[in-house]
Amino acid sequence: MTAQRELRLLPWTGPEGNPCYLNTDDRGGYMSRLADNIEAVQLGTAAELLEHASDTLDDQNQGLEDLRRLAQELTRALRDVLRVATSRGLLLTMSDPHRF
Template identity: 50%
Template structure:
């Protein structure tokens, strides 16, 4: 199924909590609305991460504050997970040959991982 014929999972649910899908070529008003909503949800999640870090760094909080933060983080994580699923579904499936190449190490590769950890401030 091509991307133009694939139904898109939308970043919101229907009245009964069921997923909503959009059929189309991805250029219409609802597609742009969904793109904007995804962007807003990701932005809010980023702000919430910073707020959570601030609360945790202060090491002085009340249980109600932690409860509210947990509820908000759960909502944000749910949105971000949904966006990841949505965007992953829109990626083309890798060719079988591409998957085989991932299993074969390069000639110069000694099989050891060389990635370095990244520190975030």
């Protein structure tokens, strides 16, 4: 079996919220491409949400409920971006272990 440091952290969690990993040598395989596409969507969503957050915070007429919803969406996006960064950092160390 492949050691955990060689597994790819996927951009989603399992049913109980546990991390999911992909064990493959094929970076161009279906699951790898699916994970790449989902990561791209997550990063794009986070960028759009950041722009929306700036506009929302500049608007003095935003209600508490709107700000609470924004905070929840930002938290979710930050969690996704952190998972992508962790996954890509692990991929970098696997491709060149002497780099870090």
